[in-house]
Amino acid sequence: PTYPNELPIDRVDVNRFYAGLQYTSKHIMGGVYTSKGINDVIAMAERVAGSAEALRERPIISMIACGISPLRLDGKYGAYMIQIAREGIPVAVPAEPLCGATSPMSLAGNLVIQNADALINVMLTQLANPGTPVIYGCVATAPDFRDLNYLGGPIESGLLNAGAAQMSRYYGIPYYGTAGISDSKTLDTQCGYESAMNNLLVALAGGDFIHDAAGLMEFAMTVSYEKLVIDNEILGMAMRAVRGMEVNDDTLALDVIKKVGPGGNFLTTRHTRKHSRSEHYRPQLSDRDKRPVWEAQGSRTTAEKAHDIVVGLLDAPVKTYLPEKTAEDLTANYPMLHDQFLHEVTR
Helix, strand or coil: CCCCCCCCHHHHHHHHHHHHHHHCCCCEEEECCCHHHHHHHHHHHHHHHCCHHHHHHCCCEEEECCCCCCCCCCHHHHHHHHHHHHHCCCEEEEECCEECCCECCCHHHHHHHHHHHHHHHHHHHHHHCCCCCEEEEECCECEECCCCEECCCCHHHHHHHHHHHHHHHHHCCCEEEECCCCCCCCCCHHHHHHHHHHHHHHHHCCCCEEECCCCEECCCCEECHHHHHHHHHHHHHHHHHHHCCCCCHHHHCHHHHHHHCCCCCCCCCHHHHHHCCCCCCCCCCCCCCCHHHHHHCCCCCHHHHHHHHHHHHHHCCCCCCCCHHHHHHHHHHCCCCCHHHHCCCCC
8 A cells, every 4th residue: 555645654654554444355465664553454354254263264464664775773663563463464574675775785695685674674573473374575776876876777786686585495485576667757658678587586585575566667666547557467477487387298298299290280279269369378468469460559658448447447447355343333433434445436
């Protein structure tokens, strides 16, 4: 969930998670900002799940508590890690070393700091509540050394997060990584290649969860609805690459090859019909038409097609996911909920 700047900090946590639970059926993960907010969010999620036991058995929420590099535990967020761990709620504990600033300049040196900081956070949760679900995390990147400005899209960020993904797999701990941000200010070529390169790197390295994977640009300071749609296409391609190539008797198709024989074609075979959808990714945005068809349809760019999809989504009726009685219960018990989240969202 995004951060509602118009609200005081003591109302931020519960409103962020409520908005997520009400307007999507997906698992909700977010950072937390106050100890009371953590308690409020967990209690709210227990009501939605049906009971405290049901929430722990199948968590519909998880939380993020970041440490501060290098090589130390942050008092505030360390306390949050302990609090969340004692409640048995899954918590991601990423480290955020910055090359040349809070870690050595070298990527390997950054990874040493990243790993040490992430492991101490993991250790803290296990000391607080042995066996509590925890996610090893990484938000490592490099700055622009002309002005030390934070960068979200350098290829080094992808390499660092891919390296951290490999470390988490070595330890057998689920991984929360970072990729997909572009430092471009508009939907241009840079925006595409930075997001695609880093998302693919981290995904192929075995990242279980990649946050910031879609929609963010300008050093993660700007959200673009159109970029969300474009990144959805990029992520679909990345996940197809992650799935890889299935090799078995059916996919090797030796019998089909023998039957078709030299000079034949495979277009009309049952094997082709069977595998045409499962083997090949079908894009939503990418242009694969011949030029006359593309021109007849208005010669639209990817950004223009993404904008059309955004407009269609925003014009569609807003769908809510909480049962009416549950929503009424939360409204009655959490007076700090913002009116904007209690009524139909409009453009």
